[in-house]
Amino acid sequence: MRTAFYISDGTAITSEVFGHALLSLFPMEFEHVTIPFVETVDKAEEVKKQINLTAKRSGEKPFVFHTFVTPETREIIDSSDAVIYNFLEHFVNPVEQELGITAKPKSHRTHSIHENSYDYRIDAVNFALANDDGSKVTDYEHADVILVGVSRSGKTPTSLYLALQYGIKAANYPFTDDDMDDVALPEFLKKHKKKLFGLTIEPLRLREIRDGRMANSKYSSSRQCRMEVREVEKLYKKERIPYINTTSFSVEEISAKIISEAGLQRYKY
Amino acid sequence: MRTAFYISDGTAITSEVFGHALLSLFPMEFEHVTIPFVETVDKAEEVKKQINLTAKRSGEKPFVFHTFVTPETREIIDSSDAVIYNFLEHFVNPVEQELGITAKPKSHRTHSIHENSYDYRIDAVNFALANDDGSKVTDYEHADVILVGVSRSGKTPTSLYLALQYGIKAANYPFTDDDMDDVALPEFLKKHKKKLFGLTIEPLRLREIRDGRMANSKYSSSRQCRMEVREVEKLYKKERIPYINTTSFSVEEISAKIISEAGLQRYKY
Secondary structure (H helix, E strand, C coil): CEEEEEECCCCCHHHHHHHHHHHCCCCCCEEEEEECCCCCHHHHHHHHHHHHHHHHHHCCCCEEEECCCCHHHHHHHHCCCCEEECHHHHHHHHHHHHHCCCCCCCCCCCCCCCCCCHHHHHHHHHHHHHCHHHCCCCCHHHCCEEEEEECCCCHHHHHHHHHHHHCCCEEEEEECHHHHHHCCCCHHHHCCHHHEEEEECCHHHHHHHHHHHCCCCCCCCHHHHHHHHHHHHHHHHHHCCCEEECCCCCHHHHHHHHHHHHCCCCCCC | CEEEEEECCCCCHHHHHHHHHHHCCCCCCEEEEEECCCCCHHHHHHHHHHHHHHHHHHCCCCEEEECCCCHHHHHHHHCCCCEEECHHHHHHHHHHHHHCCCCCCCCCCCCCCCCCCHHHHHHHHHHHHHCHHHCCCCCHHHCCEEEEEECCCCHHHHHHHHHHHHCCCEEEEEECHHHHHHCCCCHHHHCCHHHEEEEECCHHHHHHHHHHHCCCCCCCCHHHHHHHHHHHHHHHHHHCCCEEECCCCCHHHHHHHHHHHHCCCCCCC
16 A cells, blocks of 8 residues: 655644645545654654655655755655655745745744634633533523534534634533423523524434444434434524534534534634 | 635635645735635635625735635636635646546545544544543543643643544543642553653643632642642653643644654544
C-alpha cells in the first residue's frame, strides 16, 4: 500500500486536511502517517530517513504533504525520496500579487493557542458540559443555541463539536418518555424559543443506537422510538422550531448546517 | 476589509482550513464568510449574487476558496466577480500521473458520516464523558490513554478533542488537594500505568484560570497552585510518566503531541 506522510512544524492538521481531501478523490487505499512538530534540523533529518526507508521497503515513493514555513527544515524534507506536495507554495505568489503585499510566514500560524478565539472555545466547552442533557436549565440566557431532541439523537456530540471547533455555546435539553403524553415546551425553553434548534432521527437508526446501550428495553423498543420521534417532530412543527434529521449526517455536517441555518456567530476561523 | 468566502457542496471545512492556512501567511485582516452545502444550481446562483454584491459594495474582488466536485455548481461560482482558489484542481493532475489512475470525485468525501471512523468517534465521546474527571475509575481497561493532572490543567477539553477528532478513548483523572500530602498513584491508575499521560501548567497561568472560576479561594491562591504543580511534576518524574506543559499550547497542539509521544492509534484520518 502506498504511504502518505503528513508533516509539519506545527500540528500537521492543515497538511492532513489538504492531503486527505486530495487523496479522497482517488479510489485507492493509503497508509497514513502523521508527523507533527518537526521543528529542528535533527528531527527533519530523522523524518527524512523514515521516508527514505519507506520508499526503499515498498519500492514506491511515498507521498509527502507538508506545510513547512522555515526553509532549513523544509529543504531537508523536500530532498527525501518522495513525491512532495506543498500546497502553500503554489498559492502564495498569486495571493501576493493580488494583495500587493509580501507573505510573512511564521510558525504555528493556525491551530495554536495564539488564535484570538482560544479562550472562547475553552469557555464554550465548559458551558456545553455544564448545560449538557438538561442538567442545568437556568443559564440559557448565555447560550448561543439550545439543541433539543429525544435521547440519542446526537445532541451531546454536536454541542461539544460546536464548542471545541467554533467557540459556540450550545446547551442541550432532552425530551424524555415522561414528556411524551403531551409534549410541550417547558417554560425555561419557551423563554428562549429563538435559540432552540431541534434534532431528529429515523426511528430505525434510533432503535439501533439505543439497543447498543440498553438492549431489549422499553427505551430501545421500535414502538417507543417511533412514538418519541413522531411526538417531537410534531412539536417542532407546531412551535416552528427549525430542525434537522441527523440520521445520515456526521457531527461536522450537523454542526455546519446548524450554524448556517440558525445564523450563529462563530468565534473561530 | 477584504472578504474571503469558503464555499463547498459539503461542510466547507476543507476550504476553510485551506484558505485560512494560506491567508494566515499575510499580515492582514479578512472578513470571513463560510457557505456550506451549496448543492444545487439555484443555491449556487444565489451565492454568486452574494459574492458579486460584496465585490460591488467594497470595490474589491472577494477571495473565494472552494472545493466543488460537480461541474455545474462549480462553474457558476467560478464565473462570479472574485479571485477563485480551487486547490484541488491544481493537484489532481500531478497525483493522477503519479498514481496512473484517474480521479473519481464524489461529493461528501470527507467530514461525512460515511467515513469508517464515524462510530468510533461517537463511542469515544461517550467514553470521554463517562470517564471525565475521575467520575469513573473502573473502566480504564477500555481507555486508549488516561490523562492525569491538577484541576484546570486542560484534561477535559483535550479528552474531548481526542475523541471527537480522532476516535481516541481518553479518560481523565484529577489530582486534588486531598492527594497533595503524599501524591502517589492510586491502585486503579497503577494498574494502567502505561496508559498514563500527565499534563502540567505554569502556576501563574493556573492561578489565572482558577481565579476566573473561584476568585480569592484557597483553590485559586498562588501558593496552592504552585504547590499542586510542584507535587504533581514530582510524581511524573518519580513514576516516569510522560507529560507536557500545556501553558502555551492549544488543545490541537496538546492532542497532536500526546498522540505522537504516546504512539496512539487514531481512528480518523
